Amino acid sequence: MEMGLDDRLGNGAGQNTADEAIKVTDLHKSFGTLEVLKGVSLTARKGDVVAIIGGSGSGKSTLLRCINFLETPSSGTITVSGEAVEMRADGSPANRRQIERIRTRLAMVFQAFNLWTHRTLLENVIEVPVYVLKTPRAEAIKKAKVLLDRVGLGDKAETFPSFLSGGQQQRAAIARALAVDPSVMLFDEPTSALDPELVGEVLTVIRDLAAEGRTMLLVTHEMKFAREVATHIIYLYEGRIEEHGPPDEVFGNPKSPRLQQFLKTVGW
Amino acid sequence: MELLSLSPPGWGGNLLRGLVNSLQIALGAFGLGLVIGLFGAYGKLYGGVVIRDLLGIYTTVIRAVPELVLILILYYVGTDLINQASEAMGYGRVEISGVVAGIWVLGVVQGAYSTEVLRGAIQAVPKGQIEAARAYGMPAFLVMRRVTIPAMMSFAVPGLANLWLIATKDTALLAIVGFSELTLETKQAAASTRAYFTFFLAAGALYLIVTLLSGVVFARIEKWARRGQPSLRAGQSR
Ligand SMILES: Nc1ncnc2c1ncn2[C@@H]1O[C@H](COP(=O)(O)OP(=O)(O)O)[C@@H](O)[C@H]1O
Ligand SMILES: [Mg+2]
Numbered sequence: 001m002e003m004g005l006d007d008r009l010g011n012g013a014g015q016n017t018a019d020e021a022i023k024v025t026d027l028h029k030s031f032g033t034l035e036v037l038k039g040v041s042l043t044a045r046k047g048d049v050v051a052i053i054g055g056s057g058s059g060k061s062t063l064l065r066c067i068n069f070l071e072t073p074s075s076g077t078i079t080v081s082g083e084a085v086e087m088r089a090d091g092s093p094a095n096r097r098q099i100e101r102i103r104t105r106l107a108m109v110f111q112a113f114n115l116w117t118h119r120t121l122l123e124n125v126i127e128v129p130v131y132v133l134k135t136p137r138a139e140a141i142k143k144a145k146v147l148l149d150r151v152g153l154g155d156k157a158e159t160f161p162s163f164l165s166g167g168q169q170q171r172a173a174i175a176r177a178l179a180v181d182p183s184v185m186l187f188d189e190p191t192s193a194l195d196p197e198l199v200g201e202v203l204t205v206i207r208d209l210a211a212e213g214r215t216m217l218l219v220t221h222e223m224k225f226a227r228e229v230a231t232h233i234i235y236l237y238e239g240r241i242e243e244h245g246p247p248d249e250v251f252g253n254p255k256s257p258r259l260q261q262f263l264k265t266v267g268w
Numbered sequence: 269m270e271l272l273s274l275s276p277p278g279w280g281g282n283l284l285r286g287l288v289n290s291l292q293i294a295l296g297a298f299g300l301g302l303v304i305g306l307f308g309a310y311g312k313l314y315g316g317v318v319i320r321d322l323l324g325i326y327t328t329v330i331r332a333v334p335e336l337v338l339i340l341i342l343y344y345v346g347t348d349l350i351n352q353a354s355e356a357m358g359y360g361r362v363e364i365s366g367v368v369a370g371i372w373v374l375g376v377v378q379g380a381y382s383t384e385v386l387r388g389a390i391q392a393v394p395k396g397q398i399e400a401a402r403a404y405g406m407p408a409f410l411v412m413r414r415v416t417i418p419a420m421m422s423f424a425v426p427g428l429a430n431l432w433l434i435a436t437k438d439t440a441l442l443a444i445v446g447f448s449e450l451t452l453e454t455k456q457a458a459a460s461t462r463a464y465f466t467f468f469l470a471a472g473a474l475y476l477i478v479t480l481l482s483g484v485v486f487a488r489i490e491k492w493a494r495r496g497q498p499s500l501r502a503g504q505s506r
Pocket of ligand 1: 054055056
């Protein structure tokens with residue numbers, strides 16, 4: 001955290017890379033003729049909580065989705081735990097196996113939860129460990145129960161997602177993410193689909209995860225929360241990083257007029 | 269009534285044999301149709317232009333031409349092709365089992381309808397569920413097996429139940445190519461005994477029983493496929 005801003009953006013040369021969980025360099029992404037990301041670079045070190053803020057359509061989701069290749073970047077490089085993702089000239093992944101392996105280390109939590117509705121919470125949580133990571137079933141179940149307990153859903157293990165509130169579903173989705181022992185967690189507006197009274201219970205869980213030193217990239221509109229848990233804030237404007245820095249600086253003393261305007265519109 | 273007894277001089281045994289043949293063909297054709305349908309649906313959704321066009325022709329033609337005509341075409345073309353191939357390889361004409369021919373003919377017909385039923389069901393699966401599977405590193409086939417297929421079942425089962433019933437009844441059309449399924453057996457029994465009413469009533473009852481039992485089975489399957497979905501009926505939701 002004591003590094004210069006350029007270092008944080010991955011522009012610093014010769015830095016120790018051993019503790020880099022995610023490093024994105026000059027990422028571009030176009031949908032047809034629409035360029036959504038126009039050269040984004042960022043680095044998250046182990047234990048960092050990087051909050052990504054910005055207006056709707058600024059490319060926050062696209063950025064997260066490029067990192068685990070749910071979207072194919074147009075150009076740029078992505079490194080996960082020091083392992084560079086092999087890309088073809090057009091940005092498409094060159095090695096499907098590698099992508100699949102890397103994805104299991106990047107647990108994603110979606111705005112719409114995206115739990116598998118034909119499976120119980122327990123089944124949702126053990127699905128990836130058992131079928132992708134080949135963890136023995138009994139072991140996966142034991143661990144899943146601990147995780148469901150941890151997010152306050154120990155008594156709902158046999159319930160199907162559709163019978164639960166949004167807050168409960170999102171907490172279950174976080175348990176599913178934790179079940180793969182991720183090196184980085186990717187949150188895409190985890191509370192935006194929730195009724196206001198349910199936001200708190202999900203933020204509490206995420207706050208706990210931040211406190212235990214989990215590395216995460218967190219797209220959020222909860223500015224207070226971002227300031228509280230993040231080690232670093234990135235403000236995205238029209239596909240570029242307009243401003244970034246430690247939370248106290250970005251929120252306490254925003255330099256860019258656009259960021260000042262943005263903070264005003266979200267009622268900061 | 270003794271006309272229907274199972275051992276000669278009764279014709280009940282023949283009718284039951286016909287029924288077993290019919291069910292065998294229906295089951296085989298339905299299964300073959302499902303396999304064709306699954307490939308067809310994935311091909312139509314994710315295939316290249318050529319595959320999509322070919323599948324489009326397949327489903328359109330099959331669904332446009334009357335089944336009776338299709339059965340005649342597929343049966344005679346199919347057996348002819350096999351015989352030509354066999355003769356070309358120097359084996360002479362082969363005897364094609366009626367059951368196999370029936371399954372192939374009806375299966376190809378069923379496949380066209382299955383393709384459409386399954387394509388619709390796959391499209392009805394919430395995109396986010398498939399995306400979550402991919403995001404957690406599931407390879408494409410695992411996504412299909414663990415997420416897409418189970419999640420689409422609740423959308424597919426009603427349409428597939430219809431297809432199954434159509435399959436059981438379409439077996440009757442095979443009578444035209446001389447295959448001894450239930451309808452042909454019934455016709456022969458009726459013609460030899462002049463007891464038309466008795467035998468066709470009995471055959472009708474057998475078809476009805478098959479339909480009723482199928483209804484029970486599919487209701488179970490649908491209930492299982494809908495697990496996890498709150499009931500729409502008032503008072504049961506949540
Ligand atoms: N699959 C897509 N196809 C075309 N345009 C897209 C697609 N996904 C996102 N976009 C566009 O990219 C821009 C950024 O989207 P997104 O990353 O979702 O923004 P944010 O998450 O910051 O609201 C928007 O203009 C959106 O319409
Ligand atoms: Mg978004």
